[in-house]
Each structure stands twice: as structure tokens, then as C-alpha cells.
């Protein structure tokens with residue numbers, strides 16, 4: 001693990017040892033305020049999906065901002081365990097959990113907090129039920145509905161209603177409702193974004209009606225994310241939106257969500273400037289997490305990251321960029337995908353007005369299991 005604090009509070013951010021994950025606290029707080037104030041005035045609420053920052057301190061800020069369901073959303077059992085230990089009492093695991101070992105861990109968590117998870121097969125429902133009965137707990141279960149993302153989920157309509165019935169009848173389980181994760185709709189045109197979002201979400205709402213007509217209560221309808229939170233949050237029948245990236249944001253989202261700003265960047269040092277037009281940073285794949293593409297240089301027009309080695313990042317410098325980059329100087333890099341980037345750091349440095357204010361541990365880093 002990294003050392004938690006390499007410089008005292010008050011240190012100018014550019015004096016932090018590199019590579020360093022740095023979050024601008026004013027921007028983070030503004031992003032939270034922007035999204036949460038929307039949900040404060042709606043029936044639907046946000047359930048922060050904390051997988052994109054993995055940091056309990058940030059999740060506490062999100063819940064404190066209001067407009068939430070009072071709980072969080074995660075993807076793995078390991079994330080749920082970390083956040084449960086940090087006092088989060090209502091955790092939605094937006095995923096299918098199928099192995100005996102993991103189901104036992106979920107049941108053990110359910111002894112101390114409200115756990116809801118997703119299912120998309122009757123076999124899984126049976127396994128969850130058997131374990132819950134054996135361990136004397138109740139698990140909340142939602143039906144995961146496939147809409148747009150080619151991932152998990154049953155088809156909307158009759159297959160989802162049948163699965164809801166199976167959950168409702170299963171001892172040890174409490175049928176909670178429906179979820180669908182449609183994946184990020186990267187559509188800058190707001191009309192297109194709205195049309196595509198509605199096309200995905202409406203079948204879930206139609207299924208809700210069918211489930212209710214079959215005599216079951218639907219407490220939860222969870223759909224949407226940062227890309228379409230206002231659209232999902234305004235559709236009647238949606239109860240919660242598990243948005244995640246909005247807090248820290250990233251370069252991949254930047255052009256689609258202009259009301260939110262990237263709050264997290266990585267500070268790097270120029271370790272070589274061997275010839276005009278070329279420089280190397282002490283920031284490679286291991287310090288940015290780059291499986292969705294190359295990160296972006298922030299604040300130096302004409303500078304681009306053209307390659308990422310394991311521990312080195314290559315910069316191409318065009319025009320005035322060359323004179324703005326000195327050996328030993330600092331360069332700000334914006335990650336393309338914040339979830340992958342955060343996951344390679346143990347700590348995040350929170351800065352305000354360019355000075356270190358706080359260091360938070362990314363406690364759920366690496367909790368893939």
C-alpha cells in the first residue's frame with residue numbers, strides 16, 4: 001500500500017509526490033450538489049453507485065447531500081463488505097451473485113444491514129433462498145431486466161413477471177422490485193438521449209405494471225445512471241437511479257454531461273524531454289488504469305498522450321506545448337474512465353484552491369471478489 005500522506009495539509013497540489021490521484025473538492029461538491037438537488041425535488045431518488053470511486057468518505061458526502069434513498073449501490077460482494085464496515089446500512093448489490101461462497105458472504109452481511117441483490121434465473125433464486133433460510137436472514141431481491149446493455153438480465157414482460165413470482169414465493173427472500181442497467185448512452189443530442197433512454201426504461205415500467213397486476217408490490221424500480229439521470233428520474237414509476245460517475249466524472253463522460261465537471265485528475269512528473277516534441281511522464285498504465293483508452297493532458301494545448309507503457313506515459317508536444325513542458329515539471333492528466341483509475345490508488349488527495357486539504361483512503365480498491 002502507498003504511504004497515506006506524503007506532504008502536510010496545505011501543501012500546494014503541484015508539490016505532491018507523483019503519480020498522485022488528486023480530487024478538486026469544490027468541483028466534487030458542485031457535482032454532488034448538481035445531481036442531488038435534482039433528486040431533492042423528485043419522487044425518484046439517487047442511490048449513489050460507489051463502484052466509480054470506492055471511497056467511503058465520498059459516499060458519506062453523497063448521502064449527506066440529500067435526495068437519496070439513504071443507501072448505496074455496489075457491484076461486488078467485496079465492495080459491499082467494505083462499505084458495510086464503514087457504516088452503510090442499506091446496500092444494493094446491482095449484480096448477480098451465484099457461487100455458494102459469495103452467497104454465504106451476502107447472507108452474513110444481511111445480518112447487519114439491509115442487502116438487496118439482483119437475480120435473473122430461477123436457479124439462482126433457489127440458491128439464494130436456501131442459503132438465506134439456512135443462515136436465518138432475509139435477502140431483498142430484484143429482478144434484473146435486460147434492456148440495452150448486452151449483459152445480464154431476463155427479458156422484460158412475462159419472463160420478468162415469472163421470476164418476480166418465484167422470488168415472491170421463495171422463503172428467506174423478499175421481492176423488492178426491478179432493475180435494469182442499460183449501459184452508458186453516449187449521446188450528446190439531448191432529444192436522442194431522451195428517446196433512447198425512454199426506449200430502454202419503458203419496458204421496465206410496463207413490467208412493473210404487470211407485476212402489480214399479478215398481485216405483488218413493487219417497491220424498487222432502479223434504472224439509469226449519470227448519462228440520463230434527469231430523464232430516468234422524471235419517469236413516473238422509477239423509484240431510484242444508481243448514478244455513480246457524476247461525483248468525480250471523467251474525460252469519457254465530459255462532453256455528454258456539460259453540467260458536471262471532471263473533479264479527479266492524476267498529477268505526473270516529466271522525467272525525460274529527450275527531443276523537441278517529445279516528453280515522458282512517470283505515469284503509465286499501472287498508475288491510470290487504461291483499458292478503455294488513452295488519458296488526456298489537461299491544461300497544455302497541443303500536448304497529447306500518444307502511448308502508455310507500464311510505468312511511462314509518452315507525450316507528443318505540438319506548437320507552444322513544447323515550451324510549456326520542462327524536465328521535472330508537473331503535468332495534469334485526466335483519466336478516460338474514473339472507475340479504472342481510482343481502482344489503482346490506495347489514497348486520493350483532496351485539494352481546495354490548489355492546496356491539499358484531506359487525504360481519503362480508497363478502501364474498496366481491488367475488491368473484485
Ligand SMILES: Cc1ncc(COP(=O)(O)O)c(C=O)c1O
Pocket residue numbers: 049051052073075094181184224225226227242243244245246
Ligand atoms: C449496474 C450499474 N449501475 C449503475 C452504474 C453507474 O453508472 P454511471 O457511472 O454511468 O452513473 C454502473 C456503472 O458501471 C453499473 O454497472
